[in-house]
Amino acid sequence: MTVFIGSPGTVSGLMLRIYQCAFAAASIAVMVSASDFSSYTAFCYLIASMGLQLLWSFGLACLDVYALRRKRDLQNPVLVSLFVVGDWVTAMLSLAAACSSAGVIVLYARDLDFCRVQTRLPCNQFEISIILAFITWVLVAMSSHVMFWILASF
Secondary structure, three states: OOOOOOOOOOOHHHHHHHHHHHHHHHHHHHHHHOOOHHHHHHHHHHHHHHHHHHHHHHHHHHHHHHHHHHOOOOOOOOHHHHHHHHHHHHHHHHHHHHHHHHHHHHHHHHHHHHHHHHOOHHHHHHHHHHHHHHHHHHHHHHHHHHHHHHHHOO
């Protein structure tokens, strides 16, 4: 069995999941702390997507901890198939949410200068939250890529 960096049940896989959780939680925290974020559908979608990503990554991190403590192998075709589907679904949702939110903030901050006119709008916080969401997506894309290669090696 080929072991890739980020494989389920390994320390690198656990660290990847912990980083996914941390960046998703940070994205949610920054967005929620911004005033008036709920007036924009794309930002609400970002919160929902990052929340789902947080739950998925936390669940898999717990599974990694269990596998490491019990010295269990998580690389069987059924589990890896589930991981592949879950990672790809959450990766696509995360990318869609981050891109739609980035589109809104580019329109407001760069194209319309709405952020300069409306000084009460915390555009910097929106941008930080979106950057954290893109970092989360990169981490999820890495783990989904690893899961795909593990599935292909069966």
